[in-house]
Amino acid sequence: QLQVVESGGGLVQAGGSLRLSCAASGSIFSSNAMDWYRQAPGKQREWVATITKRSAATYADSVKGRFTISRDNAKNTIYLQMNSLRPEDTAVYYCHGRELGTWNEYWGQGAQVTVSS
Numbered sequence: 001q002l003q004v005v006e007s008g009g010g011l012v013q014a015g016g017s018l019r020l021s022c023a024a025s026g027s028i029f030s031s032n033a034m035d036w037y038r039q040a041p042g043k044q045r046e047w048v049a050t051i052t053k054r055s056a057a058t059y060a061d062s063v064k065g066r067f068t069i070s071r072d073n074a075k076n077t078i079y080l081q082m083n084s085l086r087p088e089d090t091a092v093y094y095c096h097g098r099e100l101g102t103w104n105e106y107w108g109q110g111a112q113v114t115v116s117s
Helices: none
Strands: 004-007 010-013 018-024 033-039 046-052 057-059 067-072 077-082 091-098 105-107 111-116
Touching (some): 004 091, 018 091, 018 111, 033 077, 046 077
Antiparallel strands (some): 091 105
């Protein structure tokens, strides 16, 4: 069964750092790109960052310069390093990918990130 599994959320003070990890099944990790999304309470899910299989990264304006997406091809894992965290970064963070060669989408179970002021 194909899956993506996040880990690494938690509680941190404003200005602190956290790193999220997402381990993916091979046929998901080998697709063109993988992404991070987040959903704050009472808000719609929003895109945070994307990394291609060639490690090109793009970011939402709200996190640019503070968050870094990366991948470890040996571990089928992508990461989201979050620095200079703000209370408005509080959300459930989701890893997302597609199965190689299909339109099938896979979402992780979510990782809670809470930033206190």
